[in-house]
Structure formats: C-alpha cells, structure tokens
C-alpha cells in the first residue's frame with residue numbers, strides 16, 4: 001500500500017511507512033472543519049497578514065491530521081521556521097503540502113494533480129495567499145468527503 005503522506009510503496013499490513021514513519025492503518029479520526037476562503041482572505045488583508053499566519057498554522061495541522069502525516073512538522077514550528085528563514089521555509093512548506101494533497105489523490109485512485117508545483121510557483125512569485133486559498137479548497141473538499 002502507498003503511504004498517504006509521502007507516496008512510498010510499503011508492504012501490505014505494515015503499521016508505519018518505511019520511508020517517513022506515517023501511520024498506514026489506523027488513521028486518527030479528525031474532525032475537519034470547512035473554512036470560508038473569501039472570509040479568510042479578507043481577514044488576512046484587514047489584519048495586515050496576521051490572520052494569514054494563524055491560517056497557515058491551522059491549515060498545516062489540519063493537513064497533517066486529515067490527509068497527511070500526523071507526525072509531520074507542527075504548524076507553530078513551521079511558522080517559526082518560515083520567519084527565521086525569511087520565508088524560504090514557507091516556499092518549501094507549500095511544495096511539501098502540495099505533495100501531500102497530490103499523494104492523497106493518487107492514493108484514492110484519482111488522477112494525480114500538480115499541486116506541489118503550482119503551490120511552489122505561486123509562493124516564488126509572492127502569492128502565498130493564493131496557495132493558502134487553493135490548499136483550503138482541498139481541505140474543504142476533504143471535509144465534505146468529496147475527495
């Protein structure tokens with residue numbers, strides 16, 4: 001079976017991914033809440049980006065808990081790393097989270113999208129807020145059970 005988090009092939013019945021350590025069988029039940037993307041963008045603008053930081057942390061943890069690896073970097077750590085590296089970690093973060101979404105689709109037998117590359121390019125052009133909107137859209141779909 002393929003790992004939800006990294007896409008590595010693992011032996012059937014294995015408890016954890018050999019490549020990244022993510023649990024393969026007992027995925028914790030996580031109550032994923034839909035979030036209004038337009039409101040999140042407006043809040044981010046009127047708070048001069050402060051809401052976007054909160055949004056980043058929340059989405060990071062929601063991706064980890066629902067479609068990715070629950071043991072992956074916590075949101076607060078990811079935020080600190082992004083600040084310390086003047087945003088460079090945030091670009092890497094966007095790529096990795098896109099990869100999680102892509103692997104999630106692939107694991108469900110759906111065509112694999114190219115979110116990782118799209119998120120990476122958007123962040124390179126300073127459009128991380130668009131990345132957040134796209135990632136939230138995927139989380140909303142997961143919350144609805146649409147993916």
Ligand SMILES: [Zn+2]
Nearest residue numbers: 003006017020
């Ligand atoms: Zn893995």
